Amino acid sequence: MSPRRYRQQLARTLRVAGNLTITLSVIGPAASVFAIGSIALRQQGSGAFLAFLAAALISGCLAVAWAELGALYPTAGGLYGIVGRVLGRRAGFLALTLQLALFVIVPSAFALAAGQYMNAVWPAISPRTAALALLAAAAGLTVAGIRLNAAVTAALLALELAIILVVSALGFANADWSLAGTLIDPRVYGTDGAMAPTSLRMLLAGVVLGLGAYAGYGGAVILSEETRGPRRGIARAMLGALGVAVVAELLAITAALLGAPAQAELTTAAAPMSYLVRSLGGDRLVTIVTLALVATFFNIVLAVLLEYARILYSSGRDLAWPRPLSRAFAHIHPRTRTPVVASLTIGAAALTLTAVSDYAAAVTFASLTVVVTFALIATSALVSRVREAGPVRPYRMPLWPLPPMVALVGVAVTVALQTGRDLAIVAGILAAGALYDAVYLRPRRDTHWILLDPLVDEPDPATERGMR
Numbered sequence: 001m002s003p004r005r006y007r008q009q010l011a012r013t014l015r016v017a018g019n020l021t022i023t024l025s026v027i028g029p030a031a032s033v034f035a036i037g038s039i040a041l042r043q044q045g046s047g048a049f050l051a052f053l054a055a056a057l058i059s060g061c062l063a064v065a066w067a068e069l070g071a072l073y074p075t076a077g078g079l080y081g082i083v084g085r086v087l088g089r090r091a092g093f094l095a096l097t098l099q100l101a102l103f104v105i106v107p108s109a110f111a112l113a114a115g116q117y118m119n120a121v122w123p124a125i126s127p128r129t130a131a132l133a134l135l136a137a138a139a140g141l142t143v144a145g146i147r148l149n150a151a152v153t154a155a156l157l158a159l160e161l162a163i164i165l166v167v168s169a170l171g172f173a174n175a176d177w178s179l180a181g182t183l184i185d186p187r188v189y190g191t192d193g194a195m196a197p198t199s200l201r202m203l204l205a206g207v208v209l210g211l212g213a214y215a216g217y218g219g220a221v222i223l224s225e226e227t228r229g230p231r232r233g234i235a236r237a238m239l240g241a242l243g244v245a246v247v248a249e250l251l252a253i254t255a256a257l258l259g260a261p262a263q264a265e266l267t268t269a270a271a272p273m274s275y276l277v278r279s280l281g282g283d284r285l286v287t288i289v290t291l292a293l294v295a296t297f298f299n300i301v302l303a304v305l306l307e308y309a310r311i312l313y314s315s316g317r318d319l320a321w322p323r324p325l326s327r328a329f330a331h332i333h334p335r336t337r338t339p340v341v342a343s344l345t346i347g348a349a350a351l352t353l354t355a356v357s358d359y360a361a362a363v364t365f366a367s368l369t370v371v372v373t374f375a376l377i378a379t380s381a382l383v384s385r386v387r388e389a390g391p392v393r394p395y396r397m398p399l400w401p402l403p404p405m406v407a408l409v410g411v412a413v414t415v416a417l418q419t420g421r422d423l424a425i426v427a428g429i430l431a432a433g434a435l436y437d438a439v440y441l442r443p444r445r446d447t448h449w450i451l452l453d454p455l456v457d458e459p460d461p462a463t464e465r466g467m468r
Contacts, residue, residue, distance in 0.1 A: 005453045006225075006317065010076065010310075011146060011337035014227045018150035019220055019237040025153040025303035026216035027241060028110075029248040030163040031296045034273045035113060036213040037253055041272040044206035046179075046257050047186030047198035049250070054203075055210025056246040058410035059217070061403035062374055063242045065381030066218050067235035071394040072384070074224035074231050077314035077451075078307070079373055082221070084451050086380040086387070090437055093449060095376050096315055097433030098369050098426075103308050105366050107301050107350040108357060111135045114297035121290050131354050134294075138302040139347025142309055145336045146226050149306055156299035163292050164248045167273065170280040171255025179258050189264040201417075208414050211374070212367050213249055217242040218377070222307045235395035308346045313339030319448045320441070368415070368422045369429070375411045378404040 014022075040048035066082075075081040079099060084092020111134050115127030141149060186198035220238035227233060256276045260266035269275035278286045315321070316329025333340040381397070381404040397403050415423075441449045 006075070008225070009332045009337070010225045010339075012226055012228055013145075013147050014150060014223060016227060016229055016233040016237050018147070018154075019223045019227045019234070020240045021150055021154045021157055022223060022303050022306060023217060023220045023237055023241040024244055025157050025160075025299045026219045026307060027214060027245045028160065028216070028296060028300040029245045029252075030160040030293060031110070031113070031300055032213035032245070033164065033167070033249050033252045034271075034293055036209050037249065037256075038272045038274075040206050040209045040213075041253070041256065041267050042269075043188075043209075044202050045186060045188035045198055045267045046182040046263060047188065047203050048206055048253055049183045049257060050186055051203050051206025052210040052213065052250055052253055054207045054410075055214060056250065058207070058407055059211060059214040059242060059246070061407040061410075062377060063217050063239055064397035065404045065407065066221070066377050067238045068393060068395050068397045069377065069380055069384060070218070070221035070224065070234050070238065071231040074221065074227075074234055075314060076222055076225045076310040077318065078222035078311055079218060079377065080311070081314065081451065083376050083380055086384045087376070089441075089445075089449055089451065090434075091376070092451065093320070093437045093441065094430055094433045095373065096311075096320065097429055097436075098373055098376075099308075099311050101369055101429045102366060103312070103346055104349040104353045107135060107138075107304050107308070107346070108353040109366065110297050110300045110304065111138075111350070111354055112357075114294050114301070117290050117294050117297070121287055128354065132351060134298050135301060135347065135351050135354055138298060138305055139344065139351070141302055142305045142343040142347065143333065143336060143338055143340045145338065146223075146306070149302065153299055153303055156295055156302075159292055160296045160299065161244075161248065163289055163296065164252050166281075166285075166289070167277060168251045168255040171252075171259030171276065173259070174261075174280055175255070175258040177258065179263060182263065183254065183257065189267050191268055193264045195264070204413055205417055207410070208367065208371075208417055211410075211414065212370065214242060214245055215370050217245070218373075219303075219307045222310050225310075231394040305343065305346055305350070309339050309343035312342040312346060316342065318452070319450055368418050368426050371411055371414050371418075372426060374407065375415075378407040378411065382408075 037048065040051060044051050069082045069086070073082050073085050080092045080096035083095040111131040112127065114134050115129070115131035118125050118130045119127045141152065186203070187195050188198050188202065189195055217238050220234050220241065224231070224234050227237070256266060256273060257263060259280065260276050261279050266272050266275060274286060277289050312329050316326040319326045321329070328341045329339070329345070331341045332338065382401055385400060
C-alpha cells in the first residue's frame with residue numbers, strides 16, 4: 001500500500017533566499033546583540049566573546065543535525081514533525097507541547113521589549129500599549145501571502161544588519177588592540193573597577209545566553225512546504241541563517257569589547273551596547289539605533305508569528321485536537337494560501353498575554369524550553385541514522401555522530417545550570433502534554449494524531465499556472 005501523503009495547500013512560492021530571510025529574522029542578530037549580548041557583557045565581562053564562540057560551535061553541531069532531519073522530513077510541523085517520525089508519536093506530541101508553550105511567550109516577550117525601547121525614546125508612550133499595537137500590526141500582516149511577508153522581513157532585516165555594521169564600524173574604528181588578549185583570557189569587573197578572572201561557571205552561563213542569541217535557525221524547516229526547489233535547499237537556508245547570525249553577533253561583541261572607551265565601564269553599564277553607541281556616536285545616534293531596534297523587534301515578532309501559525313496549522317492537519325478545532329486550524333485561505341485561523345489564533349493568544357503580563361514574566365522559562373527542544377533534535381539525529389538507514393538523505397551532516405553528541409553534551413551542561421523552578425515548570429508542561437496524549441489521543445490513535453508523509457518537491461499548482 002502506498003503511503004498516505006499531505007495534499008499541497010500552502011503556496012510553494014518562496015525561494016531558498018526567502019526562507020533564509022524569514023529564518024534569520026527570527027534569530028534577530030541586532031536584537032540578540034542589544035538584549036542578550038548586553039546581559040552577557042554584564043555577567044561574563046570579556047568572557048562574552050568565548051561564551052558566544054562556544055555557543056556558535058554547539059549551535060553549528062545542532063544545525064547540521066537539524067538540517068539533515070529537516071531535509072528528510074520537510075513539513076510545516078518543524079520540530080514535532082521530525083521528532084514524531086523518528087522517536088515516535090508520543091515523543092512528537094511532547095515536542096508539539098513545548099512548541100505550544102512558546103507560541104504566546106516568545107511573540108509577547110519581543111513585543112514588550114520593543115515597547116520598552118519605544119518608551120526610552122518617547123517616555124509618554126506606554127510600553128504595554130506600544131507592544132499591543134506592534135503585535136496587532138504583525139498579526140494582521142501574517143494573513144497576507146508568504147511572498148509579501150518575505151519581502152517585508154527582507155527590508156527590515158537589511159535595516160537590522162545595518163545596525164550591526166554601524167556598531168561594529170564604531171567599535172573597530174576606536175579599537176584598542178592591546179585589549180585583544182582579554183578575549184581569550186577573559187575578565188570581569190566590579191562596580192569599583194576591580195578586575196577578576198571570569199570563572200568557568202560564569203563562562204558556561206554565558207554559553208546558555210549565546211545559545212538563546214542564535215536560536216531560531218530550525219524555523220527553516222517550518223517553511224519547507226512553501227519553499228521551492230530541492231529539499232537540500234532547506235539545509236542551505238538553515239545553515240546560511242545561522243552562519244550570518246554568528247558572524248554578525250560575534251563581530252558586534254568583539255567591536256564593543258575592543259572599542260569601548262573603557263572595558264570596565266562597558267561591562268558594568270546598565271545597557272552595555274547602548275553605552276557603546278552613546279560614548280562613540282552621541283545621543284542622536286542612540287535615538288536612531290533605538291528606533292531601528294524597534295523595527296527589528298517588529299520583524300522578529302512578524303517572523304515568529306508566521307512560523308508558529310504554520311506549526312499550529314500542521315497540528316490541525318495532523319488531527320491533534322478535536323475535529324472541529326483541527327479543521328479550523330488546518331483551514332487555508334483560498335486567495336492568500338495562508339493558515340488564516342491559525343495565524344489569528346496565535347496573534348490573539350500573544351495579545352492576551354501581553355495585556356496582562358510583563359517582560360520578565362514572559363521570558364521566565366522560555367530559554368530552558370528551547371534547550372529541551374535542542375535535546376530532542378540531537379537525540380533524533382543519533383537515532384535516525386541507526387533506525388532508518390534506508391532513506392536517501394538529501395543532506396547529510398558531516399562527521400556523524402560527533403555533531404549531535406557534542407550538542408547533547410552542551411545541552412546537558414546548560415540544563416545543569418538552570419534553576420529548579422524553571423525545571424519544574426518545563427516538567428509540568430511535559431506532564432500536561434503526556435496527560436492529553438494518554439487521555440485523548442491514544443484511545444483515538446486510528447483517527448487522530450496521524451503523521452502523514454510529506455509531499456516531496458511537488459510543483460505548486462498556482463505557481464505552475466502563473467508560469468504558463
